[in-house]
Amino acid sequence: MSVASETCDACRFAADHYDLPDVLGTLRALPHMWRHATEGIDAGVLSTRPEPEVWSALEYLVHCAEVVDLHRLGLEILLGGEDIDAGQGVEVPEPDTSGGLAVALDRLEVALTAQHDVAAAVPADDPAWLLRSLRAGGDRHDAAWLVRHTVHDVSHHLMDIGRGLHLLGAGAPTQEGAIAQVSASDGGVPKRPVRVGDRQADRRHHGRPLQALCLWSLEVIEALQAEGHPIEPGAAGENVTLTGIDWSTLRPGTQLLIGDVLAEVSAWATPCAKNAQWFADRDFHRIDHEQHPGWSRAYAWVREPGTLRPGDAVVVEP
Numbered sequence: 001m002s003v004a005s006e007t008c009d010a011c012r013f014a015a016d017h018y019d020l021p022d023v024l025g026t027l028r029a030l031p032h033m034w035r036h037a038t039e040g041i042d043a044g045v046l047s048t049r050p051e052p053e054v055w056s057a058l059e060y061l062v063h064c065a066e067v068v069d070l071h072r073l074g075l076e077i078l079l080g081g082e083d084i085d086a087g088q089g090v091e092v093p094e095p096d097t098s099g100g101l102a103v104a105l106d107r108l109e110v111a112l113t114a115q116h117d118v119a120a121a122v123p124a125d126d127p128a129w130l131l132r133s134l135r136a137g138g139d140r141h142d143a144a145w146l147v148r149h150t151v152h153d154v155s156h157h158l159m160d161i162g163r164g165l166h167l168l169g170a171g172a173p174t175q176e177g178a179i180a181q182v183s184a185s186d187g188g189v190p191k192r193p194v195r196v197g198d199r200q201a202d203r204r205h206h207g208r209p210l211q212a213l214c215l216w217s218l219e220v221i222e223a224l225q226a227e228g229h230p231i232e233p234g235a236a237g238e239n240v241t242l243t244g245i246d247w248s249t250l251r252p253g254t255q256l257l258i259g260d261v262l263a264e265v266s267a268w269a270t271p272c273a274k275n276a277q278w279f280a281d282r283d284f285h286r287i288d289h290e291q292h293p294g295w296s297r298a299y300a301w302v303r304e305p306g307t308l309r310p311g312d313a314v315v316v317e318p
Helices: 020-038 058-080 101-118 143-167 218-226 275-276
Strands: 134-136 139-141 175-184 192-194 213-217 240-243 255-258 261-268 300-304 313-316
Touching: 020 058, 020 101, 020 143, 020 261, 134 143, 134 300, 139 143, 139 313, 143 261, 143 275, 213 218, 213 255, 213 261, 218 240
Parallel strands: 213 240
Antiparallel strands: 134 139, 175 192, 175 240, 175 313, 213 300, 255 261, 255 313, 261 300
């Protein structure tokens, strides 16, 4: 019923790259991504607009929580069997940031979790996803469109705060490095070196879009080796190993030009038990961001596709 599959030239969102499990997984991940994008940054910076007409990180955060709440309500109505006519669209109020960062992050997590739970309760093949219509601004959409639109809205604004924090000097600084290794496997770990990386034209067959790339730092790997761990590039599952980058400065929302691929850090990769073999004490949590910030692998969206080759230049925040 949707007029067209939603796409975005700015953030490269493409709704047809997201099936329902992708949407549900992304809704679960987004609260953590926003927390990690804003952690350790002064509250004054988060409340500052990088330009007069550009919202602060806190304003974007509050806005997202309010929008997701509206989307959740709309999804409940649509999946419950009623159509919605919103006329020219629902007016969202100016963000009220008086509660501060912690309150806003909690609001966003509650809203995203509630929408996830509504969506997860309806099987993916249930006709309710397609039968009911949402009319807004003269267009007609279905329930499936609405839940994908939530992912677009909240992930797009994560990119916005990444740009804003960089302009304010609070994001990752511009720096240059190189691709040390491109790795691939038929699945699982380790990944082995390859000469040329996949062309990132369509993420449908490479995991959900926020996991299009898995990046890591050669310097972090070498530091782990110095601790006595039998780990090497590609072993933990990253498919692009970078060198010359201050890994501790990266956070979700950071953009990197890797060869001719424009990527954006989406989330820190949670290590699994398959990585225990690369640690002398089998404690794979050594590279868990929650326990050891600055040591984790990073997932990234592909914002502009291209080809990756060992030795290609890497620019953080080009």
